[in-house]
Amino acid sequence: MFDSGPPYPFLTSPARAVMVAGVNQAMPQPAGVELARQVGLQSRYFFLSPTEADGHEVRTLYGGFEQCLPDYRISRASFPHHCLEVIVGGRGAVEAGGRWQTIEKGSLFLYRPGGAWRMRGTGTEGLRKYFVVFDAEGTWAKWVGRLAGEPFQFEPLWELVALLEALEREAGHPSAQRQNICDHLLMAILGKLRSQEPRPPTPNPSSWRTYQEAARFIEENYRRLRGLADIAAGVGVDASYLCRLFQRYSGMTPHRYLTRLRMQYAMTLLTREGLNVTAVAEVLGFKNPFHFSRVFKKVHRLPPSAFFRTGPDAGEARPGLPIRS
Known part of the structure; x- marks a missing residue:
């Protein structure tokens, strides 16, 4: 049985080959940028030059992924830029406006x-978290x-993690358009947040807990699940009720949520493991590679053959487009 490692590879995020001591070689760390010290070796960073920006209202400066140590502490009396923090693991607390709030x-x-x-x-x-530091003007700054x-x-x-990793990947790819591409990816990330009305932390109702349990079940078992019936049986709830929960909290059906996870895993097998299309279709349980290719293209907007690489640089394949929302 083929096993590529962790069941949720894009949330465990091993260090990239383009990183040396956690720093992207494409752009050295600028003077005056202070990074956290209480982080592990898997942490990694990228730096861009704002002078490369082309008049965008959003300009990417630097960012990365931090595997924080348990005693992680950071305190800033002031900060000169905007910043987005995305927590993908662990637990912590953030103080803003004079009160502490839980983050997970x-x-x-x-x-x-x-x-x-x-x-x-x-x-x-x-804590495990992604962050992006940026400047913003106009309507973006107000939002x-x-x-x-x-x-x-x-x-x-x-979906946010996929875009954040695409941004990091592009930041490590030296080209004249690096800043332009990263700015557009950051606008896509912020646009995705803006398209949903943010849900502030509230006392968890039973429906929200059921949804979280179902989402975790899919994330942990997506390689063996085949459809809605498998998900409903695994969580122990009615299939129609499960569909209503996913529409309410994620804006998609459980089957679509499962399909996107499976196709992201398929991309990992193609780009990092070097499996061909037929082998990936077999690993994911598709009856034939043609059906797999249709599903893959519907999610990623490109056929799987566009991501397949062979040779010693297979692990550095760079997909051309992020996943669409």
């Missing part, structure tokens, strides 16, 4: 220039300002 997997928060804030880990495993300081939840989290 799926929590997002934004802060704006001049704001004071503190963050700390509260669990034994340490970020309205949300700044209050953590909120976003579903499905993996």
Whole structure:
């Protein structure tokens, strides 16, 4: 049986080959940029030059992924830029506006220039998080300002992670269009947040807990699940009720949620493991590679053959487009 490792590869995020000591070679760390010290070796960073930007209202400066140590603490009396933090693991707390609020997997928060804030880990495993520091003007700056300081939840989290990893990948690809591409990816990330009314933390109703349980079940078992009936049976709820929960909290059906996870895993098999289309279709349980190719193209907008690479650089294949929403 083929096993590529962790069941949710795009949330475990091993260090990239383009990283040396956690820093992207495409652009050295600028003077005056202070990074957290209480982080593990899997942490990685990228840096861009704002002078390369071409008049965008959103300009990407730097960011990365941090595997925080359990004693992670950071405190800023002020900060000169906007920043987005996306928590993908562990537990912690953030203080903004004079009160501490819990953050965990799926929590997002934004802060704006001049704001004071503190963050700390509260669990034994340490926070795992993506972050992007950027400048914003016009309507984008106003929108970020309205949300700044209050953590909120976003579903499905993996869609944001896919875009964040695409941004990091493009930042590590030296080209004249690097800044332009990264700015557009960041606008896609912010646009995805803007398209959903952020759901502030509230006392968890039973329906929200059931949805979270079902989403976790799919994330942990998507390689063997085949459809709605399998999901409903595994969670122990009625299939029609499960569909209503997913439409309410994620805007998609459970089957679509499952399909996107399976197709993201398929991309991992093609680009990192070097399997061909027929082999990937077999691993995922498709009756034939043609059916698999149709489903893959519907999700990624490109056929799987566009992602398949052979040879020693197979692990560095770079897909041409992020997953569509």
